[in-house]
Amino acid sequence: MTTLTPATDDAVCAPRLTAADHAIGADAAEVVATTLKALADPLRLRMLSAIATTADGEACVCDLAELADVSQPTVSHHLKVLRDVGVLTSQRRGTWVWYRIAPDYRGAVTTLLDRFAPAALEHQRADRPPALTGLSDVEPELVRLAGSLAERVRGTDPADALRVVRESYTALARRGGMTAHLVPLTEHFARQRLVDAAAAHAAERADGGTSAAARPPQVLFVCVANAGRSQLAAALLRHYAGDRVVVRSAGSAPTGGVHAAVAPFLAELGLEPDPADAADAAAAVAYPKPLTDDALRAADVVVTMGCGDTCPVLPGKRYEDWTVGDPALASPSGVRAIRDELDVRVRALLTDLLPDLILPR
Structure with missing residues (x-):
């Protein structure tokens, strides 16, 4: 026979949201992780930064090959990875293919390059000062x-x-x-x-x-x-x-x-x-x-x-x-x-x- 124990305050409180309720959905996480994986390469990040800061917002393989001592086919491979996840778009004009940041990603790329990347660099500085506190009652x-x-x-x-x-x-x-x-x-x-x-x-x-x-x-x-x-x-x-x-x-x-x-x-x-x-x-x-x-x-x-x-x-x-x-x-x-x-x-x-x-x- 099962013995019933009195309910405690914790047992009778309203149901709490679980971690799964707060976390990003599994399908969404898979998509985001795939995109982040594509970005997680130093040369690709440099290419993305170079494209984002050109005067006309686009660059071709010959322009980006100057960033590192790699062949143009290697550059094309990295650009294809970014294009496959939707971060870049491409357009062939004559014998060259020109790459631009996809419109839907412009804001995200700006946040990545102007906020996230500098914060990551700053965090790695060994001489960064300790956090200080201000007035308790300002x-x-x-x-x-x-x-x-x-x-x-x-x-x-x-x-x-x-x-x-x-x-x-x-x-x-x-x-x-x-x-x-x-x-x-x-x-x-x-x-x-x-x-x-x-x-x-x-x-x-x-x-x-x-x-x-x-x-x-x-x-x-x-x-x-x-x-x-x-x-x-x-x-x-x-x-x-x-x-x-x-x-x-x-x-x-x-x-x-x-x-x-x-x-x-x-x-x-x-x-x-x-x-x-x-x-x-x-x-x-x-x-x-x-x-x-x-x-x-x-x-x-x-x-x-x-x-x-x-x-x-x-x-x-x-x-x-x-x-x-x-x-x-x-x-x-x-x-x-x-x-x-x-x-x-x-x-x-x-x-x-x-x-x-x-x-x-």
């Missing part, structure tokens, strides 16, 4: 900061300042990375947003005459992580133009810090900001920050680098898309080449914006 500090900004940014309502400060702190915290300097960075970011909002509001009220022409042009550089290309471009423009142009940079999905490969080149331009120094104006350029509507509305020129699909298009703005390689994944000489290419583009932009500006040779 609200009083944010309230104090909002009050200070409301006094310093003319025409700012205290309630708006507090809302922007809270939103800025949350947005920066979501990037990941170290949190020890979150409050000083929040001050930089929130002040920038309040200034941009005031500038956009003034521009909307202006009749397009003298008041609009008198203010310096504002340029916004946008990439995915705001940790490499957009940082370099902003630093170069700031270096050449000084305060004659208002420079902003932002990311559609900002990371926790500037890429290690980029930092030395920012230092060459005099940007070694201390994020704890709220008076350091350079720090407003050299830390990753989210793309905001305020920055877009205040900008006269918006330059995108690999995130054109996610950057909203507003009327009355000048938009340019610069297809430039990602320095986070490049060799030191590759980063230098990317920096030099950005230098040429920045100079051309400044020649158009400030015809009287004398640029060094």
Whole structure:
């Protein structure tokens, strides 16, 4: 005869979801794993990166054969693997086959190259600093900061300042990375947003005459992580133009810090900001920050680098898309080449914006 034992609290609680309920489905996992297996080859990843950053978004076998000392048939084999899983498409024109990233995979490839790959490299750095923690109760500090900004940014309502400060702190915290300097960075970011909002509001009220022409042009550089290309471009423009142009940079999905490969080149331009120094104006350029509507509305020129699909298009703005390689994944000489290419583009932009500006040779 079976003896019944009294039910415990755990026994009578509602059924819990199992691991299988939370996990990706078996069929979906098989498809994803097949695609990831196709990507899991160093040469294929380099080929994918090269195709993604060409000016016209395509490359042929002869172009990609330069990446490694392998034969063209070997290159064709690797490209076929990526094409078979749907990551690449191909088109024959004459005697050559041209490869492009499949439209359905463009966003995923951007995430892979601009977010996942740099994170994997950063994790392997032996000298990466330990994670730091911020304030346990940050609200009083944010309230104090909002009050200070409301006094310093003319025409700012205290309630708006507090809302922007809270939103800025949350947005920066979501990037990941170290949190020890979150409050000083929040001050930089929130002040920038309040200034941009005031500038956009003034521009909307202006009749397009003298008041609009008198203010310096504002340029916004946008990439995915705001940790490499957009940082370099902003630093170069700031270096050449000084305060004659208002420079902003932002990311559609900002990371926790500037890429290690980029930092030395920012230092060459005099940007070694201390994020704890709220008076350091350079720090407003050299830390990753989210793309905001305020920055877009205040900008006269918006330059995108690999995130054109996610950057909203507003009327009355000048938009340019610069297809430039990602320095986070490049060799030191590759980063230098990317920096030099950005230098040429920045100079051309400044020649158009400030015809009287004398640029060094």
